[in-house]
Amino acid sequence: MTQSDKTKIDPRVLRTRSLLKHALIDLLQETEVDKITVNRIAERATINRVTFYLHYRDIQDMLEKMAEEMVVDIERALTRKVQEKKKGSEDVILLGLLEHIAENADFYKVVIGSRRVPIFHERLRDVFVRKIGDGAAQNNLSRHGVQKDVATWFGSSALIGTIASWLHHDMPYSPQFLARQFALLFRVQGLRAEDQEEGEYP
Amino acid sequence: MTQSDKTKIDPRVLRTRSLLKHALIDLLQETEVDKITVNRIAERATINRVTFYLHYRDIQDMLEKMAEEMVVDIERALTRKVQEKKKGSEDVILLGLLEHIAENADFYKVVIGSRRVPIFHERLRDVFVRKIGDGAAQNNLSRHGVQKDVATWFGSSALIGTIASWLHHDMPYSPQFLARQFALLFRVQGLRAEDQEEGEYP
DNA sequence: ACACTTTTCTACGAAGTGTCGATTAATCAA
DNA sequence: TTGATTAATCGACACTTCGTAGAAAAGTGT
Numbered sequence: 043m044t045q046s047d048k049t050k051i052d053p054r055v056l057r058t059r060s061l062l063k064h065a066l067i068d069l070l071q072e073t074e075v076d077k078i079t080v081n082r083i084a085e086r087a088t089i090n091r092v093t094f095y096l097h098y099r100d101i102q103d104m105l106e107k108m109a110e111e112m113v114v115d116i117e118r119a120l121t122r123k124v125q126e127k128k129k130g131s132e133d134v135i136l137l138g139l140l141e142h143i144a145e146n147a148d149f150y151k152v153v154i155g156s157r158r159v160p161i162f163h164e165r166l167r168d169v170f171v172r173k174i175g176d177g178a179a180q181n182n183l184s185r186h187g188v189q190k191d192v193a194t195w196f197g198s199s200a201l202i203g204t205i206a207s208w209l210h211h212d213m214p215y216s217p218q219f220l221a222r223q224f225a226l227l228f229r230v231q232g233l234r235a236e237d238q239e240e241g242e243y244p
Numbered sequence: 245m246t247q248s249d250k251t252k253i254d255p256r257v258l259r260t261r262s263l264l265k266h267a268l269i270d271l272l273q274e275t276e277v278d279k280i281t282v283n284r285i286a287e288r289a290t291i292n293r294v295t296f297y298l299h300y301r302d303i304q305d306m307l308e309k310m311a312e313e314m315v316v317d318i319e320r321a322l323t324r325k326v327q328e329k330k331k332g333s334e335d336v337i338l339l340g341l342l343e344h345i346a347e348n349a350d351f352y353k354v355v356i357g358s359r360r361v362p363i364f365h366e367r368l369r370d371v372f373v374r375k376i377g378d379g380a381a382q383n384n385l386s387r388h389g390v391q392k393d394v395a396t397w398f399g400s401s402a403l404i405g406t407i408a409s410w411l412h413h414d415m416p417y418s419p420q421f422l423a424r425q426f427a428l429l430f431r432v433q434g435l436r437a438e439d440q441e442e443g444e445y446p
Numbered sequence: 447a448c449a450c451t452t453t454t455c456t457a458c459g460a461a462g463t464g465t466c467g468a469t470t471a472a473t474c475a476a
Numbered sequence: 477t478t479g480a481t482t483a484a485t486c487g488a489c490a491c492t493t494c495g496t497a498g499a500a501a502a503g504t505g506t
Contacts, residue, residue, distance in 0.1 A: 050474095052473065052474090052482070052483070053472090053473075054472065054473075054482085054483055054484070055482095055484095058483085076278065079461085079463090080463075080464090081461085081462065089484085090484065090486075091463095092464095092465085092484080092485070092486080093483080093484055095463095095465080096484075099464095100463085102278065157362045157365060157366050158362050160360050160362055163359060164359050167359075167405075186428050187424075187428055188425055188428050188429060189417070189425060191413075192406065192410075192417070192422070192425045192429075193429070195405060195406040195409035196405070196406045196429055197402075199401050199404070199405020199406055199408070199409070200398045200401050200402035200405065202401070202405070203397060203398070203400070203401020203402065203404070203405055204397040204398045204401055207397035207401070211393075215391070220394070222389075223390055223391060226388055226389055227390060227394075254452070254503090254504065254505095255503090256451080256452055256453070256502095256503065257451095260452085281492085281493065282493075282495090283492085283493065291453085292453065292454050293494095294454070294455080294495090294496085295452080295453055295454075297494095297495065298452075298453080301495095302494085302495090
């Protein structure tokens, strides 16, 4: 999905890795991850099996690298929309995220909507924990007697879990609608970042 | 953990299955699930490898059966405490659950606290979705404009995710404290059944 | 003591893994 | 275009795991 590096990479490795990744996503749509072998990935990618090992140590390593790439994309999607605050609504951050996910639904439905490939959940959760953590998790909550880390666990789990279910059910709501729902759910919780009038964080 | 059946089962199969389950939990504490083989489980359980196949089709099948047993335990823990409402607090349901989890922390830390064995998460999530769904998910929320299924996704994900993080961090809070936190978090959300408060939010 | 069930033992073919060395093919720079 | 460099392919290897088979040994319950 992302391939922006300064150093020019041999187009052959780009092609090979792209083929391998698409083959893996393809296989994940029809089979569970523990039934997938290097043999099948290579076969589906029309790539020699040995070539796989020139790029990844094993399937787990491949998934981890793909999860890292996802984190980059997710973080770009999160910051991309922060600056265009013109939309008037307060839930632009999540809107940018949800739109990005909706645009790449094929990919995210497999790795997030299915609960069977935990690495992607883990990494996405890390991103959310970070965002919520150095955001404004404790505004109204500490007032209500809620511990900061508990609120962070709660909020990030709710976020990723709801998105996962949304994907799992083939996105029955638009990104706009779901972002609004999140805004409502988080407002009553006081988890929203914009509740802080003074912007002391980047 | 649970072994109550009317039909008397041959003590040898009880012993074998117990050994196998403990071996698996044991291995999960030191290794990731995809590195575990039938060989190693049998070896750790001091059971012949062939015997494994007399009880389970494969490791996935074994995990699924263990997850089913967990569901039974969880549902008992959820209903067990409902009736003894004497504790005065309103969050007894979750308290019973959290106490049960804390009592069997060794098991739950591996299967829920680690995010690498998704089946248990899935099954536990199903339980929560069911409970929240036919519970009181839509009371204040629909008033606030939150869709019922979104609220269910949100609530159950938050619940299981928070519990997972709690386990992952070696339970830094008592079940009582965490139950109270949940009560606070869900009250401001209006997810609780008993709560009917003034509608200050549109 | 007895029949019955479970576990063990040995063994098998099939499939997957990770790594070699040698060969072929594609890329890039001069 | 040529030549050097790098990537991909091919065949092969030892090794592990898997799932199943038949026969023997051990445990269970009456």
